[in-house]
Amino acid sequence: MAENELRTLLEIDRLIHEPARLLLVNILYVLESADFLYLLNETGLTRGNLSSHLGKLEEGGYLTIEKTYSGKTPLTILHISAAGRAAYEAYSQQIRLGLLPETARGKGPKK
């Protein structure tokens, strides 16, 4: 493995690299949107922790949080942004380049 490929690991996006946020971005990447309850069930995080991680991702411009209503029920809907998509793709690419042998790298995240 070339030295410069290993060094890509030093440049990975730490906002996404945190496991809980990586899981959140991975879930949202394949979807148009998901609501808070879906993410709560899928990740197993506590409400407080989940909302804080979502806040961090929103702060980084990686997702948008929309507060709306479904009938009379309040609903929080999360969308991954174009920047979030690009960051996740770049992160996957860097991890593959840094950690996987050339033959096992594949094409990128499943869309």
Place this chain on the structure above:
Amino acid sequence: MDSLRRAYAHWYQDGLGEITQSPVFFALGFYYLLLTRLPDGSPLWIIITLTFPLAIIGLVLSTRPLLRLLKVRITAPRVGTVTYRKSSQSKRVLTRLAIGLLLGIALQVASAAYFTWPFDWTIFITGLGFGLIYVYAGYRTSVWRLIIFGIVAILGGFLLSLTGWEGSLALAVFFLFFASLTLIIGLIILVIFIRQHPVIAVDPAELDFTGEPEEILEDSADGGE
């Protein structure tokens, strides 16, 4: 299971899909059953044959809003809701072309089989078509009961094709059986789903998106983020 499969499986976890499909299958079953009772070419036979396609299209179209309504009322308050990404237009065109090609080939095979096979090809092809759709849906979502529905449809179509019953009767039995199967399984899945997933209230006003998260990964020595 990857995120996309889990998201697709999310759609099927409540059994509502099967429950809302079953009236369509019941309608098809009763339609073919009625055809066996009416003399060919009678005025009622003609009226039913001409109007049924419209009735079935209306029924199919009305199941979708009903399904959405039930999802909003039953599923969303328990396990949340997702919106799936639409595939690109070129991918959709290719998928439609592939389906058209497959249907064309199936029709050709069916036409050839009509003269050569020793059994009722109509019910066999119907069972095969339904079966393949369910198997494909099960494969896409990793929902095993859909694959089982598919196998049952293929086997049912094959067995009914050997009975020697006239086409309409075999189709009536096939659709009524399939309607009952999807309704019963759908209701069982729905009851289990409701028992396992109580309603969870999430008020956005209570959510604090500005707090500090519990980091699973500690920041690195030089300060991290």
